């Protein structure tokens with residue numbers, strides 16, 4: 001998972017043709033539809049790469 | 060993981076002062092040391108302080124480097140990045156700080172800023188949708204998708220958002236009109252024409268945070284029931300257009316534009332239309348005509364665009380900055396947060412392009428209701444070279460001039476209107492004692508006269524006649540009746556023109572006559588221009604007592620009109636002198652005098 005649009009695992013199905021209502025929330029707080037520490041770590045890695053400091057994220 | 064992030068101002072202002080060359084030099088230095096991969100370099104949006112560009116802000120250290128040159132990069136890399144030591148000589152210095160300032164919180168220019176619209180400009184990579192989402196982006200849109208359309212209009216009304224493009228009309232009310240207009244096809248249009256000379260607020264927002272505009276337009280689309288939007292942006296803004304195209308592509312890829320967005324029964328298609336850069340095409344009906352492929356000419360209203368706009372369909376048209384405010388309002392808890400800033404009648408912040416004779420020029424975002432004094436002295440750092448503040452032109456060529464006596468006037472829609480100016484889109488040109496108010500009025504009127512589309516006779520012919528009178532006055536051929544003639548021409552142009560261009564273009568003339576009548580009278584009666592600007596009314600002479608023969612004036616004179624030996628007083632050959640004023644600017648001894656007919660004024664300092 002390099003970008004938020006990439007799927008964290010096979011449980012994520014969001015695409016423009018098969019959209020998920022929770023997509024935006026899920027980018028930062030996800031995964032919303034399942035529990036997985038490795039899936040949430042994947043999202044955190046995207047954030048950590050570019051966050052300038054610890055106030056960078058706004059939920 | 061990167062060790063540090065280097066945010067380089069990659070907006071048009073800093074690019075023109077060489078930030079791309081600074082970036083190239085930085086990359087070269089990093090490669091030379093074999094550490095390129097450790098650092099993230101972003102050509103980001105505008106941090107506002109154009110006067111001191113090019114700028115690099117280093118995170119997480121929070122260090123603001125300014126006035127950078129490519130040759131500074133070796134030291135920045137070796138000292139700061141490799142040794143962890145701040146390069147003090149590249150920090151902000153100025154008469155307003157005792158010690159070099161390290162970051163935004165200690166630079167006086169930023170003390171009165173309130174970053175709302177410019178919240179992420181300079182902080183994120185404008186070409187990354189992920190970073191926009193990290194900063195809270197598309198949350199307000201997601202919320203709007205689950206709301207009733209009229210409830211969105213209601214929130215925008217309740218927040219008190221007024222259009223930032225000129226007239227200050229209630230945005231929520233405008234949306235409600237379009238929502239209630241019958242018909243299945245409706246449009247959202249973003250006015251990014253930004254034709255005021257010297258204005259670059261909208262360009263900076265588009266370059267620094269393009270997704271904020273898309274999000275504002277999407278929320279509007281949801282509120283009014285539109286499924287298509289157009290961004291009308293002048294072709295002279297290539298960087299803004301390229302960033303918008305990237306943002307649209309990304310939003311499509313992420314399913315934030317297109318069909319059944321995020322699973323809701325909402326579709327939206329975004330288009331960009333490049334304008335050819337005519338001022339009148341910023342007027343909403345002319346703009347809509349231009350998108351339709353017709354000549355950009357205003358048409359009568361009613362019908363207003365909300366009833367019959369683009370291709371005859373109900374349309375909401377808003378300014379860039381208006382749309383950029385929308386996600387802040389529609390996010391959870393946004394209405395109260397937004398309305399807590401500003402004055403009773405003007406809520407939120409306003410972005411201004413501060414130009415003219417202030418020390419700190421650039422872009423500032425301040426709460427509505429801030430006074431002119433605070434903008435000029437706190438943000439702008441006062442008048443250059445210790446001169447006296449004379450007036451400020453607010454609202455561009457359609458705006459008016461506010462004199463020094465009103466320096467404590469709060470800047471909000473209603474106070475500015477009362478003073479004979481307008482908020483306009485946010486241009487502020489500051490003038491000092493060296494500005495001739497007749498010349499200023501002539502400059503702005505010559506702009507609107509050239510930009511008049513020619514459709515209405517009063518605007519087409521009236522502005523030409525007014526300009527002829529102003530030319531005559533500044534050439535010393537004015538007659539006392541001219542002021543009454545200007546007044547009556549202005550009144551009929553304002554009353555009988557079809558669009559806002561004609562209705563407002565006499566404002567600079569009327570406001571300068573209102574506040575600086577004696578200067579007009581001096582030009583007419585005494586053939587005297589106290590500022591030494593109107594070339595027919597004076598000659599330059601070198602004070603023979605004061606001149607040290609330093610030759611600075613002779614070296615700068617473009618027509619070799621200044622003669623004299625080194626260390627001997629110089630003289631000006633009147634037949635050659637074009638009165639360009641270059642010598643006055645250059646002379647350190649203040650010895651170039653303006654010699655008018657009958658009176659003398661020293662403008663050299």
Ligand SMILES: Cc1cc2nc3c(=O)[nH]c(=O)nc-3n(C[C@H](O)[C@H](O)[C@H](O)COP(=O)(O)O)c2cc1C
Nearest residue numbers: 222223224250253254341342343377378381559560
């Ligand atoms: C001659 C003329 C030029 C204008 N130029 C602009 C412009 O460049 N940008 C803009 O947003 N509004 C401009 N306007 C105002 C628009 O007609 C319109 O009122 C505005 O886009 C509405 O958006 P708002 O309600 O968000 O302010 C101009 C108006 C006139 C009369």
